[in-house]
Amino acid sequence: MVLEMAEFPVTGIQPGAKIVYEAGTLRVDRQEIVDSILQETRIEAAWLEIVAPGDHARITGIRDVVEPRVKVSGAGQVFPGVLGAVEPVGDGRTHRLSGMAVFVTAEYEGTVRAGLAVQRHAILDMWGAGAEASRYSRLHGLVVNLRLAKGLSELQAHTIIQRAAYETAKKLAETTIGQEPRHVETFALGGADPALPKVFLIQGCLTDSHNPHTGVSYYNLPIRDSLATLIHPNEFFDGVFSVNATRCVGYFPITWDWQNHPLVLGLYREHRKRLNFAGVILERIRYETFHGKEVVAQHTANMASQLGADAALIAWVGSGNAFVDVMLTVRACERRNINTVLVTYEYGGKDGIDSPLLFYVPEANAVASTGSRDRWIELPPAEKLIGPYEEIQILSYPGAPLASARGALTLDARDMIVGGVDNWGQENWICNAY
Amino acid sequence: MISKELDRAGFPVALISAMYPVAEQIGASRIVKAVAIPHPCGDPSLPAEMDRALRREIVTSALKALETEVETTTLFAPKMAVSS
16 A cells, blocks of 8 residues: 655645635635535535734634545545445545635534533634644645534434535645646555664544543544454554544644654655654554453453564543553553553643553553643634634633633643644653642 | 542542552552442342341441551452352
């Protein structure tokens, strides 16, 4: 499986009479996109806005962030199982509009009023302290705002929002067909150098078996209770992973993150130089019994061992008890002589004095921290407000007080900011010792 | 953490927890193994009679744990294995 990723960098988005990519500028016929979105009759209104890094703009109600891509050769199409047939992707050539994304927003209150599946208010600041906290603030954004019909279930709303975002992203990327890319990067496994260690990525994946959407789907198949499975890293780049498009919580990576997984890219770029990248093991985590957690950890380590792993990066998704599964996986691998590096964010509390991790094992002797998801952050008032909400709830419990979305905000954690938690080490963080 | 504070205040505590290794790490005194995170003291997937017996077993174990003097973190394991 060989994938050529052809890059078309976007340095600005402008309104235009049709969708055209030219010399780094993407011109967008907003009416054409709105007309296409409104073919879905359960979307009552759609409107588009353009944002650039540094704009004093705050976006509210974000549901997903998607990089425009389209396959120009090889089997299948981007987002297989969502936009088209389930065909094996990861081979051939894919075009990407880099440096930009489709931000999809929608007002949606949901039917679930408490617990993990409750709706949150996801925001993004394109300037200032909020921008420094999120990787998405560096992207030029085409913001697709949707007003949904009332009374939709979680899965109906999810399907409608996701389709609007994915179809818009693909439509934008289609303008590059026939054009010469600025840069092409080729992704292929194999050609291993026997002198180098064989390294896997073990991607822990919190999914909920009890919520309407499990959180992560593979070829649009919801991942529920399942044992570990081997996947090809090229599949990430063609969008086989999709997420719940009604919720956007900082510690759950969204579509853009799965398309641009920094550890997959990092392992590929070291392939046959410092290591042999051998593949990705997807491990479902958040078993509800300790027994379940032990079984999946053992099974995942057994799979890595049988595949000849010398080492593994272990990363995860989510929060809470799922981290126990992750730590047990570290231990199970180390006991099979597979060297591990755990990649994780830390907690630490709003003042940085609480426990940084939920659970430890002594075998976790190499951990790369991607920074704290806690800590205070002060956001100044926004000059421009984009998205559906004039008022937002900082806390997610029923009846929580409303704050002006336009005003100054004080947050005691980063999970309300889209991209405010760096699950997989996308960013370069510096830790200052005091 | 609450159980540790109760201990410090002189109340005997038994912590019923599905994530008992986490409770051990925190240093709770008496820890009773529970069934699962969403239903610690029973199993709604079992027939009602079996669930009733399981619930009784866990609560009885927890009461026995409360009556037991402990020096250090101690794990109490109710008999709750059901093959599936």
